[in-house]
Amino acid sequence: MADPATYRPAPGSIPDAPGVYRFRDELGRVIYVGKAKSLRSRLSSYFADLAGLHPRTQQMVTTAAGVDWTVVSTEVEALQLEYSWIKEFDPRFNVKYRDDKSYPWLAITRSEEFPRVMVGRGAKRKGVRYFGPYSHAWAIRETVDLLLRVFPMRSCSKGVFNRSKQIGRPCLLGYIGKCSAPCVGRVTPEEHREIVDDFCSFMAGNTTTYIKRLEREMKAAAAEQEYERAARLRDDIDALRKALDKNAVVLGDATDADVIALADDPLEVGVQIFSVRGGRVRGRRGWVADKTDDAGVGELVERALVTLYDGEQADGIPREVLVPVLPEDATTIAEWLGERRGGRVAVRVPQRGDKRALMETVERNATQALTLHKTKRASDLTTRTRALEEVQKALDLPEAPLRIECFDVSNLQGTEVVASMVVFEDGLPRKGEYRRFVIRGVEGQNDVAAMHETITRRFRRYLDERAALSEPEIGSDGEAEGPQLVDPDTGKPRKFAYAPGLVVVDGGPPQVAAAARAMRELGVDDIPLCGLAKRLEEVWLPDEEDPVILPRTSEGLYLLQRVRDEAHRFAITHHRGRRSRTMVESALDDVPGLGEVRRKSLMKRFGSLKKLRAASADEIAQVPGFGPRTAQAVVDALAAPQPSAAPAINTTTGEILEEDT
CATH class of the missing domain: 3.40.1440.10 (GIY-YIG endonuclease)
Structure with missing residues (x-):
């Protein structure tokens, strides 16, 4: 270097x-x-x-x-x-958004004598009017198929048009009424262009005019007893309304905007863009990219904007771009977009109303897209095998860690200290073998000591169960068999008797040192151990001064991250459940005659303090052991103002946990 x-x-x-x-x-x-x-x-x-x-x-x-x-x-x-x-x-240390997809547009070739409606991709051409973009070409074809019965303009290719013109017979669409057949002279160029103008006006958002006009014509036809024509007009109205349903109004002020949202983790970022034209969502696009540096959300937004609009035609850039966070150079980005568009472009963060609601929808789509991407990535056998091999090589393990156990600690300002153990086998979670620990031997906010106790308890159980299985069993043929990892009394597997191929702790050198000390004290020296520090994604080994740095695109790092995040989630879930029960007990301390048994009955019936506060005295009185007077006392106690509690904190990451109430 x-x-x-x-x-x-x-x-x-x-x-x-x-x-x-x-x-x-x-x-x-x-x-x-x-x-x-x-x-x-x-x-x-x-x-x-x-x-x-x-x-x-x-x-x-x-x-x-x-x-x-x-x-x-x-x-x-x-x-x-x-x-x-x-x-x-293509610099290796820059954030790279890879979007190699070409998104389709609904295109109308207005420069031709008889304009054609079609699916358009790639660079835009002069003399062609575009609507969209759409997420899929079939979405355009469905919309066009519905509208052609009302606006029967040409949709065939030049070859089909010329052949029909030569033989003097229209194609199938001309026979079924979905084309006005200009190829055989059924309409003049001027009449066909009027149909095209109406089609473009409808796609641009002027929908009410046509529907009302058709309704008037339908009523007039019915009044004149032209029932077949009235029925056709009725079907035309239904077709227009179906087309409108496919492009529902999301912004009532007919805004032209692109709404961009991100969902990221330390390794990847998912981007979603909704294109809103005339107040309607006309298309959606998105991608997932690797994060190759420590770029913040603002910088990721800037890169997404430049990637999205580089090479875009002026009419493809809307007047307004909604983003979750303003980039550092928001003014510069707005000026650049304004120069490309030839007019002012606003880049802003929506705060309330319909635009904020739409932003939340796009954010949910980005989160789902990233989750789906990670799920597909995790479910691939080849990828999982490569991930385990990379972990084995990076940590210098004797064999691939087919069973990985990960531990995490959470607490509430030193109280309600809990820990979690999650198990991954062959790169997939085994939720039936997850374990939860309540830490009682640690005072104050000391997650290092809590990690020591957790590892000690887990591997003490491991040694105890292995000792219980040390005597070989005698098989039906009278031969001695190896020890079976099954409890002879219950017939269930002794799950703590399985030795993991790798132990991972959520944290850096202090947590790793505590876990290593616990294993040494128990004489467990044949199980590999490492820690994964969340902020920098560094892998720490016992007694090593420097961390192991896995490449950002490494499948091995991705696997360790998934294991660590799952342990973190499981610990938080356990912690919140215990905190909710503790809050109920604290809130009911002043209720006379309410002991531990009846408090547990309340928690079993209502599940959380939030639901208990919402319950009436009559609902509480239905719990066994409660009468009307005690039920009313509970309601009164919960209605009284409660002192504010300190936030719950995961001591390894410093993350403030959300309140359940």
């Missing part, structure tokens, strides 16, 4: 101006591209004390062997040049 001091630019040589910079490795390859309002200030930060830099930034500056820059006149130019260089050089 290179020392950044060997290629640091000379003092005063870096200009104090906007620009774009490139770090290169010893082979001259560009490994990182960035932009800055002040090149001098930004580049100087990379050559500060290495200990103060983020580990991934440290890796970048020590991998690089040189840096150069280009000065530009404005921040907008810097943004454009930065993205051009990222696309050109």
Whole structure:
């Protein structure tokens, strides 16, 4: 690795101006591209004390062997040049959004004598009007099929049109009334263009006019006893309404906007974009990308915007872009979009109303897309096998860890300390073997001591059950068999008797040291141990000063992260359940004659303090052991103001847990 001091630019040589910079490795390859309002200030930060830099930034500056820059006149130019260089050089340390899909549009070739409606992809062309984008081509075809009976414009290819014109006979759509058959002269070019104009006007959002006009014509036909024509008009109205149902109104002010939302974890980010035109959702697109650095949400939003609108035609950029968090250079992004569109573009975060509700919907879609991606990734046998092999190689294990156990600790300001144990076998969770621990031998907020007790209890059970199975059983043939991991009294497996291939603790060196000490005290020295620190995703081994750094795209790191996150979730679930019961008991301390048994009856019946507070005296009186007077006393006690409680904290991550009430 290179020392950044060997290629640091000379003092005063870096200009104090906007620009774009490139770090290169010893082979001259560009490994990182960035932009800055002040090149001098930004580049100087990379050559500060290495200990103060983020580990991934440290890796970048020590991998690089040189840096150069280009000065530009404005921040907008810097943004454009930065993205051009990222696309050109594909730097390994930049966040990469890979969106190789081409999203379809509903296109109308207005420049032709007889305009055609079709599915369009790729770059937009002059003389063609576009609606969308849509998430799928079949969605366009369904919409067009419904509308052609009302607006029978041409939808055939040029070859089909010319052949029908030569033989003087229309195609099937002409016979069934879904084309006005301009190929055989049933309508003039002017009449056909009127149909096209009506179709475009309807797609642009002017829907009420046509539906009301058809309703008037239907009523007039019925009054004149032209029932067949009235029935056709009725069917046309139904077709229009079905087409409208496929593009439901979400913004009543007919806004043109793109709504962008993100869902991320330390390794990946899911992006979803809803395109709203005329107040209706016209299309949806999205992708999942690897996170190759420690970029925050604001920077991820900026990258998504540049990726989405680079190369976009002016009419494809809406007047408003809604984002979950404003990027740091929101003004620059808005100016860049405004220049591309040829008009003002607002980039903002919706706070309330329909737009906020739509943003929440898009956020849910982003979360579901990321979850689905992770599920598919985890369920693939080849991927799981590669992940286990990578963990084995990275931790120098004698064999792949087919059984992984992970432990996590949560507490509420030193009270209600709990721990969790989750089990993954062959890369998949075995929820039937999860275990929960209530930590009672630890005073105060000491998650290191809590981890020591948890590991001690788990492996003491392991040793006890292995000792109980030390005598071989005699088989039916009279031969001695190996010890069976089954309780002879219950016939159930002795699950604590299984030795894990790897023990993972949620935390860094202190938690790993505590777990290692507990295992040494019990004489367990043949089971590998590691810790996964959440903030930097570093893997710590016992008695090692430096962590093991797995590549960000490593399937092994992804597996360890899933195991750690599952242990974290399971610990929080256990903690919240105990906290809810504790809050009920605390709230009912002043109720006379209410002992522990009846408190447990209340918790068993209502489940949480929130549901108990919502219950009436009559509902509480139905619980065994409660009369009307005691039930009313419970209602009065819960109605009294309660002192605010300290927030629940996961001591390993510092995460504040949400209240259940």
